[in-house]
Structures are given as C-alpha cells and as structure tokens.
Amino acid sequence: MKxxxxxxxxxxIMTPGPVEVDPRVLRAMCTPIxxxxxxxxxxxxxxVMEMLRQLFRTSNRWAYPVDGTSRAGIEALLCSIIEQxxxxxxxxxxxxxxxxxxxxxxxxxxxxxxxxxxGNVFAPxxxxxxxxxxxxxxxxIVHGETSTGCMQPLEEIGRACREMDILLxxxxxxxxxxxxxxxxxxHFDGVIGGTQKCISVPSGMAxxxxxxxxxxxxxxxxxVERGIQTDSDRSILAAGKTIISxxxxxxxxxxxxxxxxLNHHTEATSMVYALREGLxxxxxxxxxxxFDRHRLHERALIAGIEAMGLSxxxxxxxxxxxxxxxxxxxxxxxxxxxxxxxxxxxIEIASSFGPLHGKIWRIxxxxxxxxxxxxxxxxTSLEAVLVYHGVHVNKGEGVQxxxxxxxxxxKAIGAGR
Amino acid sequence: MKxxxxxxxxxxIMTPGPVEVDPRVLRAMCTPIxxxxxxxxxxxxxxVMEMLRQLFRTSNRWAYPVDGTSRAGIEALLCSIIEQxxxxxxxxxxxxxxxxxxxxxxxxxxxxxxxxxxGNVFAPxxxxxxxxxxxxxxxxIVHGETSTGCMQPLEEIGRACREMDILLxxxxxxxxxxxxxxxxxxHFDGVIGGTQKCISVPSGMAxxxxxxxxxxxxxxxxxVERGIQTDSDRSILAAGKTIISxxxxxxxxxxxxxxxxLNHHTEATSMVYALREGLxxxxxxxxxxxFDRHRLHERALIAGIEAMGLSxxxxxxxxxxxxxxxxxxxxxxxxxxxxxxxxxxxIEIASSFGPLHGKIWRIxxxxxxxxxxxxxxxxTSLEAVLVYHGVHVNKGEGVQxxxxxxxxxxKAIGAGR
Numbered sequence: 001m002k003x004x005x006x007x008x009x010x011x012x013i014m015t016p017g018p019v020e021v022d023p024r025v026l027r028a029m030c031t032p033i034x035x036x037x038x039x040x041x042x043x044x045x046x047x048v049m050e051m052l053r054q055l056f057r058t059s060n061r062w063a064y065p066v067d068g069t070s071r072a073g074i075e076a077l078l079c080s081i082i083e084q085x086x087x088x089x090x091x092x093x094x095x096x097x098x099x100x101x102x103x104x105x106x107x108x109x110x111x112x113x114x115x116x117x118x119g120n121v122f123a124p125x126x127x128x129x130x131x132x133x134x135x136x137x138x139x140x141i142v143h144g145e146t147s148t149g150c151m152q153p154l155e156e157i158g159r160a161c162r163e164m165d166i167l168l169x170x171x172x173x174x175x176x177x178x179x180x181x182x183x184x185x186x187h188f189d190g191v192i193g194g195t196q197k198c199i200s201v202p203s204g205m206a207x208x209x210x211x212x213x214x215x216x217x218x219x220x221x222x223x224v225e226r227g228i229q230t231d232s233d234r235s236i237l238a239a240g241k242t243i244i245s246x247x248x249x250x251x252x253x254x255x256x257x258x259x260x261x262l263n264h265h266t267e268a269t270s271m272v273y274a275l276r277e278g279l280x281x282x283x284x285x286x287x288x289x290x291f292d293r294h295r296l297h298e299r300a301l302i303a304g305i306e307a308m309g310l311s312x313x314x315x316x317x318x319x320x321x322x323x324x325x326x327x328x329x330x331x332x333x334x335x336x337x338x339x340x341x342x343x344x345x346x347i348e349i350a351s352s353f354g355p356l357h358g359k360i361w362r363i364x365x366x367x368x369x370x371x372x373x374x375x376x377x378x379x380t381s382l383e384a385v386l387v388y389h390g391v392h393v394n395k396g397e398g399v400q401x402x403x404x405x406x407x408x409x410x411k412a413i414g415a416g417r
Numbered sequence: 418m419k420x421x422x423x424x425x426x427x428x429x430i431m432t433p434g435p436v437e438v439d440p441r442v443l444r445a446m447c448t449p450i451x452x453x454x455x456x457x458x459x460x461x462x463x464x465v466m467e468m469l470r471q472l473f474r475t476s477n478r479w480a481y482p483v484d485g486t487s488r489a490g491i492e493a494l495l496c497s498i499i500e501q502x503x504x505x506x507x508x509x510x511x512x513x514x515x516x517x518x519x520x521x522x523x524x525x526x527x528x529x530x531x532x533x534x535x536g537n538v539f540a541p542x543x544x545x546x547x548x549x550x551x552x553x554x555x556x557x558i559v560h561g562e563t564s565t566g567c568m569q570p571l572e573e574i575g576r577a578c579r580e581m582d583i584l585l586x587x588x589x590x591x592x593x594x595x596x597x598x599x600x601x602x603x604h605f606d607g608v609i610g611g612t613q614k615c616i617s618v619p620s621g622m623a624x625x626x627x628x629x630x631x632x633x634x635x636x637x638x639x640x641v642e643r644g645i646q647t648d649s650d651r652s653i654l655a656a657g658k659t660i661i662s663x664x665x666x667x668x669x670x671x672x673x674x675x676x677x678x679l680n681h682h683t684e685a686t687s688m689v690y691a692l693r694e695g696l697x698x699x700x701x702x703x704x705x706x707x708f709d710r711h712r713l714h715e716r717a718l719i720a721g722i723e724a725m726g727l728s729x730x731x732x733x734x735x736x737x738x739x740x741x742x743x744x745x746x747x748x749x750x751x752x753x754x755x756x757x758x759x760x761x762x763x764i765e766i767a768s769s770f771g772p773l774h775g776k777i778w779r780i781x782x783x784x785x786x787x788x789x790x791x792x793x794x795x796x797t798s799l800e801a802v803l804v805y806h807g808v809h810v811n812k813g814e815g816v817q818x819x820x821x822x823x824x825x826x827x828k829a830i831g832a833g834r
Contacts, residue, residue, distance in 0.1 A: 003464055003697050006445050006690055009457050018450060018683050026447035028423050029687060033430070033438050033619055035765045040426050047420055067621055068485040068664060069682040075664045102640075103663050196683050202450055204484055204621055204685030244661055246520050247485060247492045263770075265486040266435050266613050268621030270446060271688070273423055280420050348452045353680075 011342075012369075014378050015350040016146035016174060016323045016362050017197035019369035021274075025201055028277035033269040037261060041269065044276060045257065051279035055176065055199075055287070056191055056209045058183040063209035064257040065275060066248070067268045070173040070194040073206025075103050076248035077169055077190045081138060081217045083241060084108040089136040089166075091127050093152060094118055094145030095353045096171060104140065107244065112136065118148045118355055119314040119325075124156035131164060138167045143181065144174035146197075147353050149325035149362060150318045151175065158187035167213060173197065176207065177282055178294045178322040178366055183209060190214045198294070198322055200367030201278035204271050210250070218243070222251040295321050297365045297375050300405040304379040305363075308386075308398035313360045322370075325352070325360045329391050334358055337385050345381040372406055428759075429786075431795050432767040433563035433591060433740045433779050434614035436786035438691075442618055445694035450686040454678060458686065461693060462674065468696035472593065472704070473608055473626045475600040480626035481674040482692060483665070484685045487590040487611040490623025492520050493665035494586055494607045498555060498634045500658060501525040506553040506583075508544050510569065511535055511562030512770045513588060521557065524661065529553065535565045535772055536731040536742075541573035548581060555584045560598065561591035563614075564770050566742035566779060567735045568592065575604035584630060590614065593624065594699055595711045595739040595783055600626060607631045615711070615739055617784030618695035621688050627667070635660070639668040712738050714782045714792050717822040721796040722780075725803075725815035730777045739787075742769070742777045746808050751775055754802050762798040789823055 013020050034041040045064075052063035066073045078100070082088065088109040090100050093116050104111050112134045116122055131139060139161055144151045154170060161168040169190040172181045176191075178198030183191050193199065193207035210218075221243050243249045247265070256264040282290060298321045302312065305326055313325035328334040334351060338361070341347045350362040363378060364370075379398040386393050430437050451458040462481075469480035483490045495517070499505065505526040507517050510533050521528050529551045533539055548556060556578055561568045571587060578585040586607040589598045593608075595615030600608050607627040613620035627635075640659050660666045664682070673681040699707060715738045719729065722743055730742035745751040751768060755778070758764045767779040780795060781787075796815040803810050 003468065003693075003700065005697075006448060006461070006693060008448055008451055008461075008690075010449055011451060011455065013450070013452055015452055018452060018686060021450050021687075026449065026687075029446045030443035031423060031425055032427055032443065033435060034425055034428060035430055035432055035435060036620075038428065038759070038765060044423070044425075051420065068489065069685065071682055072485060072664050075662065079662075099663070106640075106659065106661050106663055194683075202685060202687035203453075203683040204688050242523065244523050245492065245496075245665075246516070246523055247489050248662075248664075265488055266611075266620040268486065268619060268688075269435060270438075270443075270619035270691070271621050271685075273425075274687070276420075276423060280422075283420065342455070348455060 009346060012347045012374055012377055014363050014369060014374060015348050016364040017194065017366060018203050019197060019200055019364055019366045021200050021202055022278070022281055022368045024281060025274050025277045028273045029270050031273050036267045036269065042261065044272060045267070048272060048276050048279065049257065051276070051283060052207055052209060054283055055207070055279060056181060056183040056193070057185065058209050060183070060209045060211045062215065062254055064253070065205040065207055065272070066253065067265060067271070068206055069203050070192065070196070070206045071099065072248070073192040073208045074100065074171055075245070076206070076250060076253070077192060077208055077210065077214070078103050078140065079107045079245050079248050080221070080243050080250040081167060081214060082107045082109045083221070085110055086138065087112065087134055087136040088138045088140055089130060089134050090140050091122050091130070093121050093148065093150060094142065095147035096142045096145055100140045100142065100171065119150065121150050121152045121318040124153065127157050128160045131160060131166060136166055138169060140169045141171070143170050143172040144179070144320040144322065146174045146320070146323050146362065147356065149314045149320050149323040151179070151320040152318070155186050162187040167217070174320065174322060177290065179291050195275060195278070197364070198367045199278050199282065200369070201274045202271070204268065205275055218250045294365060294370055296405070296409055297370045297372070298322070298324060300375050300402040301363060301365055301378070303405050304375070304398035304402035307394060307401035308379070308383055309392065309394045322364060322366050324363045324365065326363065327360055328358065332389055332391055334361060337389060340385045340388065341381055345385070347378060347381055349378070375402055426763060429764045429791055429794055431780050431786060431791060432765050433781040434611065434783060435620050436614060436617055436781055436783045438617055438619055439695065439698055439785045441698060442691050442694045445690045446687050448690050453684045453686065459678065461689060462684070465689060465693050465696065466674065468693070468700060469624055469626060471700055472624070472696060473598060473600040473610070474602065475626050477600070477626045477628050479632065479671055481670070482622040482624055482689070483670065484682060484688070485623055486620050487609065487623045488516065489665070490609040490625045491517065491588055492662070493623070493667060493670070494609060494625055494627065494631070495520050495557065496524045496662050496665050497638070497660050497667040498584060498631060499524045499526045500638070502527055503555065504529065504551055504553040505555045505557055506547060506551050507557050508539050508547070510538050510565065510567060511559065512564035513559045513562055517557045517559065517588065536567065538567050538569045538735040541570065544574050545577045548577060548583060553583055555586060557586045558588070560587050560589040561596070561737040561739065563591045563737070563740050563779065564773065566731050566737050566740040568596070568737040569735070572603050579604040584634070591737065591739060594707065596708050612692060612695070614781070615784045616695050616699065617786070618691045619688070621685065622692055635667045640666070711782060711787055713822070713826055714787045714789070715739070715741060717819040718780060718782055718792050718795070720822050721792070721815035721819035724811060724818035725796070725800055726809065726811045739781060739783050741780045741782065743780065744777055745775065749806055749808055751778060754778070754806060757802045757805065758798055762802070764795060764798055766795070792819055
C-alpha cells in the first residue's frame with residue numbers, strides 16, 4: 001500500500017475550534033528542533049511562560065503548557081488537587097460541565113452539581129448559596145460553554161471562593177485570547193486555556209496557570225523522587241494522598257518547567273515554537289485590541305444572521321462573544337446544510353451536542369478565523385445554501401448588514417483620529 | 418517586554434532523543450489545518466492507523482497515536498488495564514523500568530520487580546521463572562533502555578506470556594523504527610513507540626498498538642457514556658473497576674479513532690500531519706533497509722570510538738543498536754566535554770541518569786540524525802574536544818576507521834550489483 005504526499009483542501013474553518021492557524025505560526029513550526037535541555041530551548045520555554053502570564057493576566061509563578069489537548073490541562077489541574085473523597089462543586093450549564101464532573105468523579109471526588117437550562121447561565125448567588133451549603137474544597141466551572149454559546153460571569157463567584165477559602169478552577173478553553181480572562185483580578189486559583197480556539201495554534205497543548213494556593217496542595221501530595229521506596233510512601237499512596245497520574249502530576253511538571261529542569265517528559269518542541277509565535281502575535285496585537293476585534297466580528301455576524309431572518313439561540317445577555325449559536329429553522333436538515341457548506345463552499349461550521357443536536361448551528365469567531373472576509377463569506381454562502389434548501393431568507397440583506405457594521409467601525413476609527 | 422522573532426541555532430543532535438527531524442516532516446507540519454471531523458482529516462487519520470500497523474508489524478485493529486509525549490502512551494496502556502490490586506511484574510534493567518514501576522504503583526497495582534545490573538539484561542528464563550512464581554496479570558518491560566544502551570530480547574518472554582495467559586506490555590519508545598519490533602510475531606499484547614527518536618517526528622505524540630486481549634480488558638472497564646448516572650455506575654467506580662483517567666481511557670480513544678468518531682478530544686492536527694509524513698518516509702525506505710542503515714551507522718560509530726582509544730559501556734551482546742554508551746575516561750569532566758561539543762561544534766550528545774551520571778556519554782544513532790556526515794562530525798569533534806581536555810586519544814584514527822566502514826559498505830553494495 002503506497003501513500004501519496006499529504007494533500008489537504010484549504011478550508012474556511014468557522015467552528016468553535018479547532019480554527020485556522022496564522023501562517024506565521026505554521027512557519028514557526030517548521031523550524032528545525034532543539035534538544036529539550038539545550039540552553040537555546042530552555043530560554044524559549046522561559047519566554048513562553050512569561051507570555052502566558054501576560055495572556056492570563058496573572059503574576060502566578062506557574063504558567064506553562066501541558067503536552068496534550070485542552071482536556072489534558074483540565075485533568076492535570078484537577079487530578080493534582082483532588083484527593084479521595086474531596087468535595088467538588090460543579091455548576092453545569094452545558095456539555096463541558098459534564099466533562100468536569102466526569103474527570104472529578106473518576107479521581108474519587110465527591111461531586112455536587114447544580115444545573116441550569118442550556119442557553120442560560122447561573123446567577124452568581126445561586127452558585128454562592130450552593131457553596132455555602134456544600135462547603136466544597138473546590139469549585140470547578142466552565143467560563144465559556146461552546147456547546148451552548150453562553151459565558152458565565154465569574155467575578156463574584158471568584159470573590160466568594162476566596163472569602164470562603166475554596167479553590168476555584170476555571171475551564172477557559174474557549175475564552176482565553178478571545179475575551180477577558182483576568183485570572184488574578186477575578187480570583188481564579190487555577191485556569192486552563194485551549195490553543196486551538198482563540199489562540200489559533202494547532203491542538204496538542206493545554207495552557208495552564210495556577211497560584212500558590214493550588215501549589216500548596218500539589219506539594220503536600222508530592223511523591224518522593226525515584227519511585228516508591230519506603231513503607232511510608234506506600235501508605236501515602238494507599239491513603240489516596242499521592243497524585244495518581246504520573247503524566248499529569250503538576251509537582252513533576254513544575255520541576256521540569258522550573259529551574260530544576262528535572263526530566264519528566266520530552267517537551268513537544270515544535271508545538272512550543274508554534275505556541276511562542278501564537279502568543280507573540282497576540283501580545284503584539286494587544287489583549288484589549290484583540291478582544292475588541294473579536295467583538296466587532298461577532299457584531300457583524302449577528303447583524304448578518306438576524307438580517308437574513310434567522311434567530312439566535314441562548315440569552316443574549318450571557319452570550320459568549322466567540323461562539324454564535326443559530327437556531328436551525330423548522331423543517332431544515334441542519335446536517336445537510338453543513339454538508340453543502342463544506343463541500344460546495346469549503347466552509348466548516350459546527351453542530352452541537354446532546355439536547356441541542358439538530359437544533360442549532362454553532363459559528364465560531366475565534367482567533368485567526370475571526371476575519372472580515374470569513375464573516376462575509378459565511379453570510380453569503382449560508383444564504384445560498386439555505387435558499388437551495390428552500391428556506392425563506394431575506395435575500396442579500398445579511399451581508400449588507402454585516403458590511404454596514406464594518407464600514408461604520410472604519411468611520412468611527414477615522415473620526416477618532 | 419517585547420519578544421523577538423523565533424531564532425534558534427542549527428544543531429547536530431546526537432542524543433538518544435529528541436533527534437533531528439527530516440525537512441519533509443517539518444514542511445508537512447506547516448500545512449494549513451483541517452477540522453477534526455472534516456472527511457479530509459478523518460481519511461488522514463485512517464491512513465496513519467494503517468501505516469502504524471505496518472510499522473509495528475501487526476494486524477491489530479487498534480494502532481493510533483495518543484496526544485502527549487511517549488510516557489502518555491505508556492500511561493494510557495497501563496492505566497486502561499490495571500485494576501486495583503492487579504499483579505504486575507516489571508523486570509528492571511535501567512531507568513525506564515522504574516518509570517513503568519512508578520506508573521503501575523500509582524494506579525494501584527501490586528508491583529513485583531526483579532532487577533539486574535545496569536549494562537546488562539535478563540536471561541529470558543530469569544523472567545519466566547519469576548512469572549511462574551508471581552503469576553501476574555501483566556508483564557511490563559522496556560525493549561530498549563536508552564539509559565544503559567541495552568536491549569532486552571523479548572521473543573521467548575513473549576511466547577511464555579501467551580502460554581501463561583499473561584498480558585505483555587512493551588515500551589518500545591527507543592527501538593520503534595530503528596530496529597526490529599515485531600509486535601505480532603513476538604506476542605506483544607500492547608506496545609508503545611516514541612516519535613522523537615527513530616521515527617524522527619517532533620515529540621508530542623505516543624504511538625500505541627494493542628490486540629484484542631487488551632481490548633477485552635479495556636471494554637470490561639468501559640464507563641457508561643455521558644458521565645456517571647446510576648448507582649451501578651458509582652459502584653463500578655468505587656470498586657476501582659472504571660479506568661481512572663479520562664484523557665487516557667483507551668475505550669474512549671478507540672471510539673474516537675474508530676468509525677464511531679465519538680468526540681473525545683480535538684486531535685492534534687499538525688502533529689498528525691508530521692506523523693503521516695514521518696511514517697511515509699519510513700515505509701518508503703522499507704523497514705528492513707532502515708534497520709540495516711541504523712546498524713551500519715552504529716558500526717561506523719563504534720569503530721571510530723574504539724579506534725580513538727575509548728571504550729564502550731555495557732555488554733556488547735545486548736547492545737541497543739540505536740544508542741552507544743561510551744565510558745568517560747578517568748579524570749575527565751564529562752559535562753565540560755558535552756558543553757564544549759555543544760557550544761563550539763553545535764553537537765549535542767547526552768549524559769545519563771542515576772548510577773551512570775558522570776560515568777558515560779550516550780550517543781544516539783536514530784532516525785534522521787543517523788547520517789554519515791553526523792557520525793563523522795561527532796568523531797572528529799569529540800576527538801578535538803578530548804585533546805583540548807588533555808585526554809590521550811589516537812589522533813586521527815577514529816574518523817579513519819569510520820570512513821573505512823562506510824567505504825567497505827559502498828564496495829559491498831557495488832560488488833552485489
């Protein structure tokens with residue numbers, strides 16, 4: 001069996017991730033590699049840590065990537081602090097809340113959940129009341145739920161966690177780099193960011209940061225170096241005190257990313273190059289400017305979708321700026337529309353999970369995919385596909401409304417000069 | 418703080434990994450990405466699985482990468498089959514045997530070890546006798562120990578495991594793609610290969626394959642889909658039956674790599690591109706031809722090292738063809754030699770771990786780094802550095818002996834025509 005050279009179509013990727021990658025990042029990845037302990041490489045590792053601190057808006061000592069996809073970072077943070085029987089409170093407002101639940105239960109936590117209807121989020125006092133009742137060690141929560149397109153405000157919850165001495169772990173996979181994630185100001189103890197969404201670096205690394213409150217727990221569970229050797233080590237292990245995973249043991253990971261440079265794994269060199277360039281692009285653009293740009297394209301997309309005659313799913317007040325959920329019109333086969341968009345127009349948008357499967361489309365406005373030409377292409381193409389499917393839309397109006405948003409924005413910038 | 422564009426020196430990497438990456442692989446990585454469920458991408462995933470089967474010489478259904486570094490694959494295979502209290506036998510003949518031990522103990526196995534002196538391997542009957550005594554569920558063993566440069570013959574042990582119905586899990590991280598790894602013929606039930614060594618693809622993926630004996634155990638521990646929902650699920654979890662890790666749960670990974678395509682994680686697209694090209698290069702060269710090439714360069718390196726007046730560490734009979742361990746001459750500061758090789762000649766070689774730290778240098782002959790010009794450069798540069806350090810060497814003889822090996826090889830090929 002012969003295998004041909006890699007050939008891939010060029011797509012316009014407008015899902016909630018993975019999204020298109022900036023050509024600068026792609027080029028950085030083809031840099032010849034360095035050994036992991038080469039001083040030229042450890043310098044790059046340190047630079048990446050400093051850039052991650054800026055991205056997370058934190059002064060935490062620890063901010064580094066975990067080699068694995070986003071959920072590797074979630075599992076690393078949670079499994080390093082959950083001891084057998086620990087109470088964890090998880091407010092669930094979409095699919096990724098269930099993932100947090102599953103990970104915590106697998107690692108032996110006593111999990112308490114509260115749920116709200118998909119398309120909505122929690123009032124902070126609902127969560128805080130439950131915190132008072134349950135008295136958990138940890139609150140784990142999703143910041144932006146790509147499954148429903150909603151974003152949970154976390155400032156008040158963060159303040160309450162700190163006051164009650166509860167650890168707050170936040171899944172910011174879908175928000176980091178696309179909208180505000182102020183780790184320190186909002187009292188996040190541990191945060192996980194994804195690369196393949198608003199950072200626009202290929203999937204394969206999870207970005208984490210955590211403060212000394214988390215580190216204290218991690219170090220209290222630190223395994224003796226060089227394997228289990230004494231009866232005391234064995235009893236710590238038997239008591240469920242030692243971190244179960246070797247790969248995700250933050251005490252070992254920080255000894256590798258820190259000045260001790262203890263060999264834990266072989267760092268994914270090319271992905272680190274990609275991440276460094278991706279972060280550099282973000283910091284060059286400026287975080288505030290980048291968030292504004294995401295909101296601009298979101299506004300144009302929404303204006304276009306609504307002008308076309310379609311409606312949005314979810315409470316607008318809690319809308320996640322990086323994902324727009326569109327109700328599939330009655331009687332329309334959502335998958336057939338997605339198929340035609342992909343195969344005739346080269347555009348990928350997403351469906352959703354569970355109760356929303358077949359009910360909504362999800363369109364991402366994330367990172368490098370979040371560009372004017374992509375928004376306009378989605379609007380014109382979606383209109384054509386819907387018309388082909390016999391759906392009544394206000395022909396030509398979607399793209400015109402989006403254009404207006406862009407032109408007004410240009411004028412506003414011009415006037416501001 | 419401003420960050421400059423990525424600038425890296427170009428190194429000759431002659432460690433036991435990570436090693437240099439073929440420019441074809443680097444170029445494949447800068448291919449624009451595809452969505453993970455794009456049919457163009459799932460086709461690539463299937464091709465990678467087929468190439469991995471050829472690489473491992475197996476007809477196993479399951480052969481795919483785990484997104485993480487090599488030890489992610491080791492942990493995935495072991496944690497998916499180890500249940501609380503399971504007996505695991507681990508013969509240890511170097512550092513990475515300890516890693517297997519640590520992972521198994523963390524996941525609650527009752528671990529039995531036998532050890533032999535570093536620089537040696539086990540006679541198969543030693544291991545088989547211990548298997549009879551312990552009656553383990555699993556034998557976990559390293560195929561090639563980069564820490565000592567030794568390779569454990571596994572054919573007899575594999576046959577005995579199958580006869581005794583014991584699961585054999587083999588860490589072939591350092592051997593896959595560089596020397597024979599005949600998974601089916603040698604009765605390996607589960608195997609882990611590394612990318613960053615003889616495959617010469619950047620670190621960040623672990624290659625695994627496993628047969629239906631492993632799959633049967635995995636499926637018996639499969640968690641219900643969509644989280645833990647019933648008391649029965651909870652009791653399975655409490656009994657230590659469910660696989661603890663979500664990220665490394667092979668039952669979920671195979672549902673993602675298989676035709677069900679159930680969303681587990683977002684596949685590391687660019688790394689899959691790199692892996693596909695790396696595997697394509699290997700299959701184009703031919704496995705047998707590739708192993709012969711590795712042995713040729715190993716022979717030239719050894720001839721040069723010995724002609725220079727240096728000696729090898731470890732029993733030659735069990736030498737790992739992809740790593741050559743050199744005794745550091747008495748009174749020489751091994752780290753100073755390595756430092757000078759790196760900073761004056763741009764060459765990286767490795768030191769070793771634990772009892773061998775400061776005693777040996779380790780030189781890899783792996784994958785794309787395993788080229789004539791690299792071998793010759795190591796020999797001439799090492800000689801210069803040793804002379805600078807006041808070591809007596811047979812000046813000029815190392816490189817001449819290596820050249821002879823290459824020239825004789827060329828003549829032999831010419832004569833064979």
